[in-house]
Amino acid sequence: MLPPELQQGIEAFLENIDLKTLKAARESTSADYRKGADSHHTFQNRSQLLSYLVTRLPATYGAALQVFGQMQERLPNQPIRSLIDLGAGPGSATWAALDVFPDLQQLFLFEREFQVIEVGKKLSALSAHPAWKEAQWQESSLDSLTLPKADLAVLSYVIAEIPFYSQLIHRLFESEISFIAIIEPGTPAGFERIRSIRAIAIQQKWNIVAPCPHLFSCPMKEGHWCHFAARIERSRLHRQLKEGALGYEDEKYSYLILGKDPLPPLEGRVVGTPHKASGHVRLPLCAADGKLKEIIISRREKSIYKKARKAEWGTAWPPCKAEM
Numbered sequence: 192m193l194p195p196e197l198q199q200g201i202e203a204f205l206e207n208i209d210l211k212t213l214k215a216a217r218e219s220t221s222a223d224y225r226k227g228a229d230s231h232h233t234f235q236n237r238s239q240l241l242s243y244l245v246t247r248l249p250a251t252y253g254a255a256l257q258v259f260g261q262m263q264e265r266l267p268n269q270p271i272r273s274l275i276d277l278g279a280g281p282g283s284a285t286w287a288a289l290d291v292f293p294d295l296q297q298l299f300l301f302e303r304e305f306q307v308i309e310v311g312k313k314l315s316a317l318s319a320h321p322a323w324k325e326a327q328w329q330e331s332s333l334d335s336l337t338l339p340k341a342d343l344a345v346l347s348y349v350i351a352e353i354p355f356y357s358q359l360i361h362r363l364f365e366s367e368i369s370f371i372a373i374i375e376p377g378t379p380a381g382f383e384r385i386r387s388i389r390a391i392a393i394q395q396k397w398n399i400v401a402p403c404p405h406l407f408s409c410p411m412k413e414g415h416w417c418h419f420a421a422r423i424e425r426s427r428l429h430r431q432l433k434e435g436a437l438g439y440e441d442e443k444y445s446y447l448i449l450g451k452d453p454l455p456p457l458e459g460r461v462v463g464t465p466h467k468a469s470g471h472v473r474l475p476l477c478a479a480d481g482k483l484k485e486i487i488i489s490r491r492e493k494s495i496y497k498k499a500r501k502a503e504w505g506t507a508w509p510p511c512k513a514e515m
């Protein structure tokens with residue numbers, strides 16, 4: 192669920208716009224995406240931007256929240272004090288980062304569309320978080336900017352729009368940024384972009400914080416793609432715009448979090464739905480040896496059985512959280 196002040200701010204933007212206009216804007220954005228992503232601008236007009244706030248921002252915020260949550264679980268003692276949000280849009284991923292990282296103080300948001308920055312600034316003015324007051328928004332294209340020093344950089348749902356993304360990734364690798372999080376739609380194309388960045392990162396001696404528990408080549412076979420899902424509550428307006436009956440939708444995403452330093456080892460990551468039978472649990476894992484496998488944990492294995500019953504698609508295995 193979105194922070195209440197963000198939800199209220201979005202609703203305030205929509206007061207004077209009719210549903211028909213918003214629906215048409217949403218449909219034309221979807222049609223643009225279907226045509227191919229590389230060259231289009233996400234927001235051709237204000238209605239498209241407003242429809243993004245209703246139908247996409249909750250999903251990108253929800254995916255970012257889970258991704259940052261996985262990072263924090265892997266590195267619970269790593270303070271994140273500064274964040275660069277590249278292709279920030281209205282600041283969705285930054286809102287999520289502020290919810291996850293308690294030490295976050297310094298925010299840099301880079302976005303090429305002036306009208307999106309204006310909306311992002313108005314929304315952030317509603318937050319009581321002190322970091323937003325000092326946030327530095329910069330209207331610039333990602334091909335020409337100078338990257339400041341920061342603990343974490345995020346590219347949330349933006350790589351598909353950047354034809355020169357491998358150059359940008361190389362620049363990030365050479366910068367003074369300690370961690371890089373990349374989130375893409377959980378589609379075969381989104382995953383392929385993640386997989387190609389992963390390969391470059393490994394060549395450049397970066398380590399993987401999540402989701403991969405190894406640095407071997409990715410074992411996903413043809414026709415399969417590594418992705419996860421965030422359950423997103425739909426607002427009333429969201430349901431009207433998408434004509435969906437359900438009160439929620441599952442946002443599928445693929446992601447990669449990179450770090451400069453080696454990490455504590457991980458046995459695996461759950462990459463499918465766990466099968467929970469009576470007396471045992473089967474977990475589909477991407478394992479530390481670089482292979483996809485299924486492990487079976489029986490009730491007799493008391494110490495980990497309880498953890499296995501709580502495991503979900505996307506969980507690190509074994510889970511690091513004390514309460515699990």
Ligand SMILES: C[S@@+](CC[C@H](N)C(=O)[O-])C[C@H]1O[C@@H](n2cnc3c(N)ncnc32)[C@H](O)[C@@H]1O
Binds near residue numbers: 233234279307331
């Ligand atoms: C799909 S939106 C994602 C927005 C936000 N990161 C999120 O997760 O909701 C992609 C954003 O990237 C911005 N963008 C695309 N190409 C860019 C570029 N070359 N330089 C700066 N911003 C760019 C677009 O204007 C748009 O706001």
